[in-house]
Amino acid sequence: MEVIKIKGIITTIIITIIFLILFIIYGFGIITSILSIKGNFFTNAIFFVVIGLLVFFIISLIITMFNRIKEIKKEEKDDLSKY
Numbered sequence: 001m002e003v004i005k006i007k008g009i010i011t012t013i014i015i016t017i018i019f020l021i022l023f024i025i026y027g028f029g030i031i032t033s034i035l036s037i038k039g040n041f042f043t044n045a046i047f048f049v050v051i052g053l054l055v056f057f058i059i060s061l062i063i064t065m066f067n068r069i070k071e072i073k074k075e076e077k078d079d080l081s082k083y
Contacts, residue, residue, distance in 0.1 A: 023058060
């Protein structure tokens with residue numbers, strides 16, 4: 001593999017990890033603030049919606065990372081020739 005492709009893959013992984021950490025931190029903050037409220041049906045519903053959205057965003061980030069890595073691996077050296 002070329003050095004440029006390896007740099008692109010590493011950059012993709014690092015950006016994904018940064019966003020995963022941010023999502024987890026924000027999610028943890030939202031979840032702990034919801035749990036500190038006395039529980040009723042509404043807060044429980046919000047809790048599960050937040051968990052669902054957090055899981056959705058994490059899975060979509062990971063899928064996007066793998067798709068981008070596949071794209072980088074089969075990318076041609078001269079992309080401008082396509083246009």
